Structures are given as C-alpha cells and as structure tokens.
Amino acid sequence: MRSLWLDDSTAIPTDPLGSEVEADDVVVGAGLAGLTTALLLARAGRRVAVLEARHVGAVTTGNTTGKVSLLQGTTLSSIRRHHGPEVVRSYVEANREGQQWLLRYCDDHGVAVQHESAFTYANRVSAVATVGEELETAREAGLGVTWHETLDELPFVTHGAVGLAGQAQLNAMDVLAALAADVRRHGGVIHEGVRVTGIRTDGERCEIQADVALVRAERVVLATGMPILDRSLHFATLQPTRSYCIALEGVADVPSGMYLSASTPSRSLRWAPRPDGTKVLVVGGSGHGVGRARSPQHHLQELRSWAQDHFPGSRETHAWSAQDYMSADQLPFAGPLANSRGQVFAATGFNKWGMTNA
Ligand SMILES: Cc1cc2nc3c(=O)[nH]c(=O)nc-3n(C[C@H](O)[C@H](O)[C@H](O)COP(=O)(O)OP(=O)(O)OC[C@H]3O[C@@H](n4cnc5c(N)ncnc54)[C@H](O)[C@@H]3O)c2cc1C
Known part of the structure; x- marks a missing residue:
C-alpha cells in the first residue's frame, strides 16, 4: 500500500x-x-x-491525487448553500492565490507540473442538477467554466459536466x-x-x-x-474521510484532463508521467467516513473492479489509501x-x- x-x-x-x-x-x-x-x-x-x-x-x-484546481468537485455550490455567494468568491480568490503561489514555486524550482482542464461530471441522471448548480456557482464567482454535454475522452457514460481549463496536476x-x-x-x-x-x-x-x-x-x-x-x-467539527487510489499501466487511451464525479460512488481520474516516459492512470474514490466502513478492503475492491470494467487489460502498479479532514462548515x-x-x-x-x- x-x-x-x-x-x-x-x-x-x-x-x-x-x-x-x-x-x-x-x-x-x-x-x-x-x-x-x-x-x-x-x-x-x-x-x-x-x-x-x-x-x-x-x-x-x-x-494525495495531486490535482491543483479551482474547480473542486461540488465544493463551491456546497459552500454557497452554507454561506452565500460572498464567501464563495472569497474562497475562490484565496484558492487562486494559493494555486498561483504553488505553481510559480514549482516553476521556479524545477518541479514538473502538467497543465490540464478539470471536470466535475454527473455520473448519474440524478446528479445533473448538482453539476448545473456547480456551473452557476462557479460562474457567479468569476470562474470561466463551460458546460459539456458529453466527455468523449472517457470510456463510460456521463450525463453532463462542468469544465475549467488551465488547471494543474503534479507529483506532491x-x-x-x-x-x-x-x-x-x-x-x-x-x-x-x-x-x-x-x-x-x-x-x-x-x-x-x-x-x-x-x-x-x-x-x-x-x-x-x-x-x-x-x-x-x-x-x-472535523470528520476524517478515507479514500482509495490505484495506478494503472497499459491503459489503451489514457484520458487527458482531470475528472471527478459529482455524486457517490465518487470517482477521480488523472494521468501521471512515469520516470521511463510512459503514463499511468490514477483512479481514486470509494471514500467513507473513517471507522464507518465494515470492510476497507471492500471499498478498494469496488474501485478495482470499476477500473477493470472501464479500462480492461490495464495492470495495477500501485494501490494506496489516505484520509483528509472534512470541516462541518465546509x-x-x-x-x-x-x-x-x-x-x-x-x-x-x-x-x-x-x-x-x-
Ligand atoms: C485520497 C486523497 C486524495 C486527495 N487528492 C487531492 C487533490 O487531488 N487535490 C487537492 O487539492 N487535495 C487533495 N487531497 C487533499 C490534500 O492531499 C490534503 O488536504 C493535504 O495533503 C493535507 O496536507 P497537510 O500538510 O495538512 O497534511 P499531511 O500531509 O497529512 O501532513 C501532516 C503531517 O503531520 C504529521 N504529524 C501528525 N501528528 C503528529 C505529531 N503528533 N507530531 C509530529 N508530527 C505529526 C504527520 O505524520 C504528517 O506527515 C486529497 C486527499 C486524499 C486523502
């Protein structure tokens, strides 16, 4: 692990x-x-x-999965529901400053960064409204987001997505x-x-x-x-939440871009360069509150079988899990x-x- x-x-x-x-x-x-x-x-x-x-x-x-993005799943609409549009704007501005600082730092210190678009997609019909709300909230906060009916790069059905160009991913x-x-x-x-x-x-x-x-x-x-x-x-006021990740080599068409589903089961995708010049696909998700899963192994297996269904023939090189802290006020x-x-x-x-x- x-x-x-x-x-x-x-x-x-x-x-x-x-x-x-x-x-x-x-x-x-x-x-x-x-x-x-x-x-x-x-x-x-x-x-x-x-x-x-x-x-x-x-x-x-x-x-981590190492996406450095102002589009963060459905974070912005969730903050808006709790605090209103002014706080969303402040959150976006603070994140923009953090993102710019980090990317400038990487540039100045020779740390490799891949610039990619970020997407939050509806993984089921019932999530379309949530993704639409994220689009409107991000626009209201001044982000240049766009609507995508389909995501042709992905080998599974999506029901609409919000996208933001010019985001980044790196090796933490x-x-x-x-x-x-x-x-x-x-x-x-x-x-x-x-x-x-x-x-x-x-x-x-x-x-x-x-x-x-x-x-x-x-x-x-x-x-x-x-x-x-x-x-x-x-x-x-903080809830620890654990997620799982796997890295896959041998994926036929590694999608460019960074993806996150809007509803459960959560799925996160990004690619990563390897030292030998090849690319792996990092697949994350299947999160749960720490101590609230009957079997963490079951969550990892669920992620593995989803990945095998959609990226057949790929081979797992790494599997890991980690937790972060979710604040009650978002x-x-x-x-x-x-x-x-x-x-x-x-x-x-x-x-x-x-x-x-x-
Ligand atoms: C699976 C997963 C994927 C993620 N993907 C993304 C992503 O794509 N983009 C994004 O923006 N964020 C992502 N995150 C979140 C992001 O990675 C974290 O928010 C961030 O790394 C937290 O950094 P930190 O320095 O607070 O914590 P940590 O990196 O955990 O550092 C805390 C350190 O404190 C040390 N420590 C703890 N207790 C003590 C003690 N008593 N004495 C001394 N040392 C101690 C620990 O050993 C640890 O090294 C992800 C999180 C997870 C779990």
Missing part, C-alpha cells in the same frame, strides 16, 4: 536531532501545509524547526522535496521521527513535549491534519487555537482539496 508518489521519491535530506531544540517557531507536521508554513516563516527571518512524527510526506500529502513528493530543501537553505531544520505529545504555553515561550526531545519556541503551528491538541474542539481553518495565549496556531479542514486550499 505505497503510493505512486512515495514509491518514485528519493530520500529527502533532513537534520539530526539533539536532546534539546530552541527555535523562534516550531511547525509540527511535514506535509504540504507544514513545509509551506515553515518556508514562509524562514524566509521572513525566523529560526524554524519542523518536527515530523514519521517522515516528510508520510501521511496525506504523500498519498516532488513539491515536498523542493520545499524541504528550501526550508533548510533558509536556515530552518527538519527533524523526522519526533512525535509531539503536548504543548505548554506561558505567554512568552512554548514548551513542546515530544517523545525524544525537549523543544522550546515562541510560537507553534500545528499542521498535523487533525490538530493534536483538543483545546479548540476541532475533533468535534471551509478550511487557519488561525490561532483557543486557550493558547496566541502562541499556538493550526491549519486544517482542507476537505480533500489541501493541495490547492492549504
């Missing part, structure tokens, strides 16, 4: 750990949210230490490798194998309790998926935690779109 991206990645250099660490800012978690935060802090002249329980990219970022581990090197170039340190278990704040310094070291800093950013401290009650959270004297911050609730909205 190792992802295509983790399998293709080479070792990312990090720093040996002493028994004590002093920093201006500590970032907990070395996924996309953590390393981006660490880099911005280090560029601003702060002494930054990143503490990672496993290794860089070990959890969600290393197991390539991005993390570039960010990690850049953090260290700017004087930051990255320590792997350090699990943070608690944080004490006194208004001036934070004492970060970790299993293998004593760490002190002025401020701490938790970029751990679900924040590891309970004090902001995020455990009550919006990501980035800010200070309650009861932390303004010294502890968190970034979470990316709703499976953290490659773009983190």
Whole structure:
C-alpha cells in the first residue's frame, strides 16, 4: 500500500536531532501545509524547526491525487448553500492565490507540473442538477467554466459536466522535496521521527513535549491534519474521510484532463508521467467516513473492479489509501487555537482539496 508518489521519491535530506531544540517557531507536521508554513516563516527571518512524527510526506500529502484546481468537485455550490455567494468568491480568490503561489514555486524550482482542464461530471441522471448548480456557482464567482454535454475522452457514460481549463496536476513528493530543501537553505531544520505529545504555553515561550526531545519556541503551528491538541474542539467539527487510489499501466487511451464525479460512488481520474516516459492512470474514490466502513478492503475492491470494467487489460502498479479532514462548515481553518495565549496556531479542514486550499 505505497503510493505512486512515495514509491518514485528519493530520500529527502533532513537534520539530526539533539536532546534539546530552541527555535523562534516550531511547525509540527511535514506535509504540504507544514513545509509551506515553515518556508514562509524562514524566509521572513525566523529560526524554524519542523518536527515530523514519521517522515516528510508520510501521511496525506504523500498519498494525495495531486490535482491543483479551482474547480473542486461540488465544493463551491456546497459552500454557497452554507454561506452565500460572498464567501464563495472569497474562497475562490484565496484558492487562486494559493494555486498561483504553488505553481510559480514549482516553476521556479524545477518541479514538473502538467497543465490540464478539470471536470466535475454527473455520473448519474440524478446528479445533473448538482453539476448545473456547480456551473452557476462557479460562474457567479468569476470562474470561466463551460458546460459539456458529453466527455468523449472517457470510456463510460456521463450525463453532463462542468469544465475549467488551465488547471494543474503534479507529483506532491516532488513539491515536498523542493520545499524541504528550501526550508533548510533558509536556515530552518527538519527533524523526522519526533512525535509531539503536548504543548505548554506561558505567554512568552512554548514548551513542546515530544517523545525524544525537549523543544522550546515562541510560537507553534500545528499542521498535523487533525490538530493534536483538543483545546479548540476541532475533533468535534472535523470528520476524517478515507479514500482509495490505484495506478494503472497499459491503459489503451489514457484520458487527458482531470475528472471527478459529482455524486457517490465518487470517482477521480488523472494521468501521471512515469520516470521511463510512459503514463499511468490514477483512479481514486470509494471514500467513507473513517471507522464507518465494515470492510476497507471492500471499498478498494469496488474501485478495482470499476477500473477493470472501464479500462480492461490495464495492470495495477500501485494501490494506496489516505484520509483528509472534512470541516462541518465546509471551509478550511487557519488561525490561532483557543486557550493558547496566541502562541499556538493550526491549519486544517482542507476537505480533500489541501493541495490547492492549504
Ligand atoms: C485520497 C486523497 C486524495 C486527495 N487528492 C487531492 C487533490 O487531488 N487535490 C487537492 O487539492 N487535495 C487533495 N487531497 C487533499 C490534500 O492531499 C490534503 O488536504 C493535504 O495533503 C493535507 O496536507 P497537510 O500538510 O495538512 O497534511 P499531511 O500531509 O497529512 O501532513 C501532516 C503531517 O503531520 C504529521 N504529524 C501528525 N501528528 C503528529 C505529531 N503528533 N507530531 C509530529 N508530527 C505529526 C504527520 O505524520 C504528517 O506527515 C486529497 C486527499 C486524499 C486523502
């Protein structure tokens, strides 16, 4: 169960750990949210230490599908239903800024990006209205979306789709490798194998309790998926949701573009380049709330048999799964935690779109 991206990645250099660490800012978690935060802090002249329980990219970022898109399934219409059009506009603008930052960063640091159109399609007749609502909401927010009666690239029936040209896909581990090197170039340190278990704040310094070291800093950013401290009650407002992915080689006509179904069972498609110049098709979906599936294996098998039905003769090279955190209000959270004297911050609730909205 190792992802295509983790399998293709080479070792990312990090720093040996002493028994004590002093920093201006500590970032907990070395996924996309953590390393981006660490880099911005280090560029601003702060002494930054990143503490990672496993290794860089070990959890969600290393197991993503890696689409960087402003069209995000049916996210925009869902936000509109909860918050109205102004919040959708702000969400799109914030995502546009995040997307542009990341793509510029990739361009400047030699990280390969494929520019593709993104599509949200109706996988059943009953989903047509939902896709239409997404089209209208995206238009209202200023996105140049288009309607497609059919998606001829796909080897199965769809019932209409909304599309957005000029989006992107990438290999998340390539991005993390570039960010990690850049953090260290700017004087930051990255320590792997350090699990943070608690944080004490006194208004001036934070004492970060970790299993293998004593760490002190002025401020701490938790970029751990679900924040590891309970004090902001995020455990009550975030739902962990797990999805499955497989990579297929030998697909006769690998569709260009990035696709996501509008309703269950969710299906996500994108292609990815391999080091030998060939392409694989990444198929994702069959998600469920964590702890709510009788058999995770059953979900993976369902995805496999769907893929074999529609891409016969292909061979599976990788299979993996990962979880991300869905926020009850449909919006990501980035800010200070309650009861932390303004010294502890968190970034979470990316709703499976953290490659773009983190
Ligand atoms: C299957 C799947 C497909 C996805 N596809 C897309 C996509 O196509 N496009 C998109 O925009 N988004 C996508 N997402 C979402 C996106 O990948 C995530 O939102 C993003 O990677 C989250 O990054 P992160 O840095 O918050 O979390 P992570 O990458 O999980 O990083 C958190 C890190 O914190 C570490 N950690 C946790 N606890 C501790 C502790 N106590 N001490 C120290 N370290 C700790 C973990 O080991 C981990 O490395 C997808 C998500 C999933 C699950």
